[in-house]
Amino acid sequence: MSRQNEIFAKARDRVALSREEAYWLWEEAPLERLALTADEVRREVVPDKNMVTWQIDRNVNITNVCISGCKFCNFHCKPHQTERAFITTIDEYRQKIDRMLELGGDQLLLQGGLHPRLGIEFYEELFSTLKELYPQVRLHALGAPEVAHIAKISNISPREALQRLVVAGLDSLPGAGAEILNEDVRRAISPAKPSAREWLDVMHEAHLMNLPTSATMMYxxxxxxxxxxxxxxxxxxxxxxxxxxxxxxxxxxxxIFRSTGTRLEQEGVKSHFSPLEYIRIIAVSRLILNNINNIQASWLTVGKSTAQLALHSGANDMGSIMIEENVVSSAGAHNEFDAEGIQKAIREAGFTPQLRDQLYRKREYRTKLNE
Ligand code: SF4
Structure with missing residues (x-):
C-alpha cells in the first residue's frame, strides 16, 4: 500500500494520526479524496446518516467590558469607556429569554469579556437567578479564558470556579477563546488573554468533572x-x-477570522475567505479529530452555500440560528438564517434537518408561532 493510501486508511478507520500524517493531510492530500473520506467517516459516526442537526439558542453578552484586548474583536470596550460599557440587567435577560422561548429556543449562550471586577460571586448570583426564573433554559456559558480570569481575580483555582459555577447553574462550557492554541500566536493577537495552556487546563478540569464542552478554532x-x-x-x-x-x-x-474594522486589519492582517480552504479544514478536522463525533459548519461565518458543501465534506451539524450574535457580526460576518431558512438550506443540501439541544439530543421544533 502506498504511504498516501496508508494514511487515508488510518483516517478512514478513525485511528489517531501522527503529526507527520496529519500535516500531510492538511498540506498535500487531494481535496476531493479528503472530502470523500471525511464524508464516509461522518456517515459512519453519525447515527442517522441523512440527518443534519441544528439548534435554536440565543447569544446574550453578559458585559462588553474586557481587558483582553483581542485584536480581532470590535465588540469589547475598556473599563474606562463608560459611554459604551454595559452589564446586561436581569430585566434585559427576561426580555431576551422570553423572546427566545417564543421562537422555540432552549438555551442561552452567555458570553462576555474579561471584566476586571466581576468575580465568582457575580456569576454565581447571575446563573442562580436565571435558573430560578427559567429552570427549563440551559446555560451554555463563558469559556475557558473567562473561567481562568474569574478564578484569578477571585483568588480561587479554575477547578473551584467551575465547581461553583456548575452549582449555580452552568450546564455546559463553550469552546470559545481557543483561537489558535499556540502561545506566540496568542500573545500577538490576544495580548492579555489567558494562555493556550490555561485554555487546555480549564477544559481538562471540565472533562474530569463531566461538564459538557465544545472546542473551536479561529483560523x-x-x-x-x-x-x-x-x-x-x-x-x-x-x-x-x-x-x-x-x-x-x-x-x-x-x-474564519473576519478582519473588517479590527486592530489586526490596521496592522495589515486581512481575512481572505476561500470556500475550498474551508472545505479542506472541515474534512481534515473530521479525520484528525478521530475522537470527537460532531463537526459543525459555521454558516454564520462562511455563508449558506459553503456551509452546505461542508455537509458533504465531514460536517454533520449546521449550528444555531443564533438569535443575537455580536463578536463576529461586528467584524464583517453578516449571514442570517431563521428556523425555516436553516432547515431549507439543510434540505437543499440533500439532508433531513433535525433540531437538537446542546447535548445533540433530538428536540421537536415547536414555537409559540407554530402552535
Ligand atoms: S473576543 Fe472576547 S476576550 Fe477577546 S476582546 Fe473580545 S470580548 Fe474580550
Missing part, C-alpha cells in the same frame, strides 16, 4: 499551516485524556 489570521495542525492535535490529545463515559468535547467548530 486565517497570522497562524501558519503547521500551527493549525498542532491546534487540532492538541484538542484531540486532550479529548483522549477525558475519562471514559464523560462528555468531553461534544463538538468541534472551526471558523
Amino acid at each position: 486565517g489570521h497570522i497562524e501558519s499551516p503547521s500551527q493549525r495542525v498542532d491546534h487540532l492535535l492538541a484538542i484531540r490529545d486532550l479529548q483522549a485524556e477525558c475519562p471514559t463515559g464523560n462528555w468531553g468535547f461534544i463538538a468541534f467548530i472551526p471558523w
